[in-house]
Amino acid sequence: MTAVLRARQLGKKYRRGWALTGCALDIPAGHVTGLVGPNGAGKSTLLNLAAGMLAPTTGTIEVCGGMPGSGPAQLAKVGFVAQDTPTYAGLTVADHLRLGARLNPNWDDALAHRRIERLGLDPGQRAGKLSGGQRAQLALTLGIAKRPELLILDEPVAALDPLARREFLQDLMEAVAEHGLSVVLSSHLVADLERVCDHLVVLVAAQVQLAGEVEDLLAAHHRLSGPRRDPATLPADQQVISASHTDRQTTLVVRTEAPILDPAWTVSTVGLEDLVLAYMSRPAEAGPGRRPTLEVLR
Amino acid sequence: MIWLTWRQFRAQAAAVYGLLAVLAAILVIAGRPLSGVVRLTPADSRLYYAGIVVTYLLPAVIGVFWGAPLVTRELEAGTHRLVWNQSVTRARWMATKLALTGLAAVAAAGLLSLVVTWWAGPVDAASQPSTVPVGADIGTDVPDAESFAARISPLLFGVRGITPVGYAAFAFVLGVTAGILLRRTVSAMAVTLAVFAAVQIAVPFAVRPYVIPAAQQTVTITSANISKLGVNSSGEVEELAVAGPRGAWVLGNETVDATGRVVTAPSWVAACLLPPMPSEPQGRASPSGPVAEADQECLTKLADLGYRQRVTYQPADRFWALQGTETAIFLALSALLAWLCLRWIRNRVS
Structure with missing residues (x-):
């Protein structure tokens, strides 16, 4: 079994204190891993470290065999849908797909367009005019069509209503089954994760309290x-x-x-x-x- | 990455380039003032000063509206977390944005300066020497030449030739740097404007005069070249100046005595040059007509006592050397800031 994410003594300190300390973690490949913990437990910090958005203060983290964010090849291996699923408000849905196509060597354009069509998103619409659920779907589309080995989602459903939540997660699971990705997603609600995760990491007060297969x-x-x-x-x-x-x-x-x-x-x-x-x-x-x-x- | 940069930038680019096109069209349609002008028509005068103001403002506008939001806009909307997780490194993202937007900034300032310099050419020519060697023409033609600032003077130097290009590049990268450090669009805009304005004010007085050692000339004060005489209420000479070489940027105008020390002219000069007007503190410019003879006598006495006037100045023919040096300084500063931006975006911002 290979690990898509391996952390040793990983710690991150912000000005206000440690957001993550002494984190030792192995997340195996081919799983959907749920990262759960109360608000402020360090979930986002851990995921941002994994995506290379942050640099660790102590220890090491290795994702898909490389240092996060270390270069274009590493970036291509990891998809990251950040918290609140940011998109460019002024750019249209089609522009976003174009952005993905231009910035990613492994971009699957057919997949992206198929998804957009299936989701019923109007390619000419500006992302700023989309609903929260549609924006999350657009961000997820960008993440999946990039064809990463590991897809990281930081609280992807936090802003969605229960129906959109269910649809989003279902959709994610279909994509996972189809493309064989490893997924790590975080939530502070166990109910969100229960349906989709077969691996679980519980993070409380900046420390990993529990990790293993569900x-x-x-x-x-x-x-x-x-x-x-x-x-x-x-x-x-x-x-x-x-x-x-x-x-x-x-x-x-x-x-x-x-x-x-x-x-x-x-x-x-x-x-x-x-x-x-x-x-x-x-x-x-x-x-x-x-x-x-x-x-x-x- | 080039496509994305352009896609995000095109509205801002269109706004600035649109305004530039309008301004250029107005200047071209209005036509250049006739060469050899002594007085500008009111319309031309408005265009002349508008050209100065716009050319000074453009780099600031570029810094504030192109530079400052370049990164902060992404940070505030959170979209940096989208774009930095495509298969393009942050450094390349930053470099592409800096290079493309920076080129647009430089091109905009260059084009504006080209049009404005072209249009104002005849006016500037009225205050610079063409073929007369510098120094030989001290004191000639003073009244007309003073109507317009020389292009090497602090007022015009920054809005002629190639310096606007350096300013635009610097202001743009300054804006980006402020954005990376402050992470807030509004504060980055304010800081960019403040720092850029401070630099624009400091450079002409603290840097430009010393880039090339200034030239000096010590001349006899005559009624033909004396250009200013200031007397205070107690009858002391406060200010005495002679005209500098044509088109030169005069940095210092001091009276020296026979031993070469800087002194103020003796107070009897004031008495004999400005006989019955002690209540009028400010002197007159360029004596002429019948008074000139009496004045000349007085000034000859002054010269006989060994008093001379020492003029420190940057001659007009150093215009391009100074322009090149100053532009190079600003481009080097821009390159330094751009390098810092790349470093910081890699290591500090998240």
Whole structure:
């Protein structure tokens, strides 16, 4: 398995502080990876680092085997649809396709025109007059017709209504199936990603909290409920992700590879959304010295 | 990349070049003033000054409206994140934009200067020597020649010949640099205008006179060449000047005594040159007629005492040498800023 994105000790510091610290991450090729985390967790920073829009403060990041943004060949391998899907307001849809054709050696003009036609975009219309959903589709078209190895989308559906959201993601999935791209997309809503992602990265407070294939992650996490007890008394191989207590009952989300044998617990599965929320709401005990102990699951 | 640059730039280019075309058409249709003119008609006079104003303004306009928004417009709309993620490096993107828009800027200023210099040719010729060697004609023809500024004078130097080309290139790249550093269109525009205006004011006084060491001449003050005499209320001579060589840019006009020290002329000169008018502080220009004889006596006495007038100036025939040097300085500055732009766009902006 090759990694389309490999980060080691990656960190980015802005004037106001660290947006990303000690990030070690391998994203395998051929997957649709969801990057999820609360607002301000560093998702955009990570994606911008991957696209070469930002330069890392510490550590290294390697995308499709090269340094992001290092040259035309590298740029051609990575498609990036930035947050708010920027387009030139004064340029028409056709102008945008022309822009793509002129600036990208691997440009698939037939694909671009087919998509525009299918989406019902008027080529003569200025991008500034398009709706948010149409603009996102136009930006996605530019990203896909560039024929990259990896397509990075930063909150592509954040500005869209639920219907446009669903259409956009469906459309993205069709393109992924057709062209065999690797995709990394971010969102602060798990529901957006649940349908489309088979790989997940959870980023909280500038650090990677969890990364792995969705199936493996779901298999390794369990919700335990039973009579109230101290989570510290659990076996060492069971890592408590979140705990909530009532007077009589304790509910835990734990991570473990081993089966849960304690008969006192009622074991149930954890949904992806609950799993992510459990990681997001984990107390920020992460001091600067502490690195996330989780690694990619196989 | 060339196509995109042109596609984004064409409206701005059309606006500026359209105005230039209108101005050129007006000047061509109005026709040049007759050569050997002494007075301009009011219409020609308006065109003459309009030409000066427009040629000074064009580089500033280019810097503010072409240069400053070049990058900030992308940053403010977020479109830099679209265009920098096509298969073209930022450096190439920046270089193409700088080169194409910069060429358009230089061409616009060059064409404007060409038309204006052509049109004003007869007027400028009225204040510059044609074949007379410099220095030989001190004091002749003063009244008429003073009607128009010499083309080497600070007023006209920047709107004749090739200097507008250097200014336009500099203003444009200055605008781009300000945009990259400030990342806001409006503040970049304001800073561009302020810095460019400051440079335009500083250069004629702080740089241009010293690019080529100025020439000096020490002459006897005569009633024919004395051009200015200022006396203060207590009867002291405040200002005494003689006419410089024709078409020259006079930088200094000092009275020196027999030992060569800079002095003010003795106050009796004021008394004998301006007999009964102590209440009038400002002197007169170019004495003539019957008064001249009495004045001459007075000035001969002054000359006998060893007083001379030392004129420091840039002669008219250095016009092209100074133009070339100044344009080269501005083009070099532009190249330096362009290089910085390329560096910064690669490393600092995101």
